[in-house]
Amino acid sequence: NAGVTQTPKFRILKIGQSMTLQCAQDMNHNYMYWYRQDPGMGLKLIYYSVGAGITDKGEVPNGYNVSRSTTEDFPLRLELAAPSQTSVYFCASSYSGAPGQPQHFGDGTRLSIL
Amino acid sequence: AQKVTQAQTEISVVEKEDVTLDCVYETRDTTYYLFWYKQPPSGELVFLIRRNSFDEQNEISGRYSWNFQKSTSSFNFTITASQVVDSAVYFCALSVSTGGFKTIFGAGTRLFVKA
Numbered sequence: 059n060a061g062v063t064q065t066p067k068f069r070i071l072k073i074g075q076s077m078t079l080q081c082a083q084d085m086n087h088n089y090m091y092w093y094r095q096d097p098g099m100g101l102k103l104i105y106y107s108v109g110a111g112i113t114d115k116g117e118v119p120n121g122y123n124v125s126r127s128t129t130e131d132f133p134l135r136l137e138l139a140a141p142s143q144t145s146v147y148f149c150a151s152s153y154s155g156a157p158g159q160p161q162h163f164g165d166g167t168r169l170s171i172l
Numbered sequence: 173a174q175k176v177t178q179a180q181t182e183i184s185v186v187e188k189e190d191v192t193l194d195c196v197y198e199t200r201d202t203t204y205y206l207f208w209y210k211q212p213p214s215g216e217l218v219f220l221i222r223r224n225s226f227d228e229q230n231e232i233s234g235r236y237s238w239n240f241q242k243s244t245s246s247f248n249f250t251i252t253a254s255q256v257v258d259s260a261v262y263f264c265a266l267s268v269s270t271g272g273f274k275t276i277f278g279a280g281t282r283l284f285v286k287a
Contacts (some may be wrong), residue, residue: 079283091275098181100277116274148217158205158224158267161275163217 059086064149064164071139071171079134079167081149088154090132091161092116092124096146101148107132108154139171174199176278183237184284185254193249193281195264201225203269206240206247211220211280220262223247254285 065080067167079144083090088109093101107126121143123135132151134141146168176200184189207282208220221231223240231238235252251258264278 062273091279100176100279103274106274146215150217158222160207160219160222161217162219163209165214165216 062151062164064111064147064167067165068168069170072121073138073141073171074140075139076135076137077139079147079149079169080134081132081134081164082130083149083151084130084161085151085162086129087151087155087162088129088158089152090126091150091152092122092132092134093148093150094118094143095148095162095166096116096145104147113167122137128159136169141171143169145169173215174201174266174268174276176264176276178185178264178278178281179267180281181279182282184286187256187285187287188253190250190252191254193251193262193264193283195247195249195278196223197245197247197264197266198267199266201270205267207265207267207275208238208247208249209263209265209277211263213260217263220249227269228267251283254283256285259283259285 062083091106092104095101102118105124107113111122145168148166149164152159152161177196198243204225206223210218236253237250239248261280263280265275
């Protein structure tokens with residue numbers, strides 16, 4: 059019963075490098091989300107998707123891109139890493155059958171940009 | 173606009189004490205959902221409870237209880253007889269009918285339970 063799986067768990071990047079944070083869920087959820095959590099702060103929504111082929115910006119999308127080619131996968135891409143993107147990133151999913159469904163979270167990816 | 177305020181940044185209690193975590197929300201929507209999530213030191217977020225705007229019944233689950241009051245826009249969380257394993261960051265969250273039910277999270281309350 060994997061739920062939401064994020065890889066990698068930790069990563070250090072140099073300024074200007076790019077990388078993709080992977081997220082996969084095996085619950086057949088249509089809704090998927092990417093959040094960032096800065097120290098002492100709540101979660102800020104970066105991007106979300108309501109189904110394969112459909113994505114939309116959240117509260118803090120600048121510097122990130124997403125794609126959703128399948129129901130299971132929702133990767134997050136950083137094109138030109140900046141120190142301000144140092145954070146813990148969480149992927150989440152929820153069932154789309156009814157509103158207000160709780161979200162299921164992955165274990166997070168701790169990313170440092172140096 | 174929607175907002176969730178958790179005014180308590182950190183709370184420290186001694187084991188077996190009762191503790192209440194406050195959550196105040198703002199929204200003009202009449203249909204909305206409130207959540208509590210727990211983030212233990214290991215880092216993952218765990219869903220605890222959901223309450224919709226039409227159900228003001230309080231709920232008790234073991235040592236946990238939740239008090240939802242629309243009159244004060246509050247959804248407070250009480251842990252009775254706290255234990256060291258309750259040490260975590262607790263997030264209150266709000267999901268509204270506009271904007272596709274995206275979820276707005278409070279800043280969290282860090283609870284320390286000392287033995």
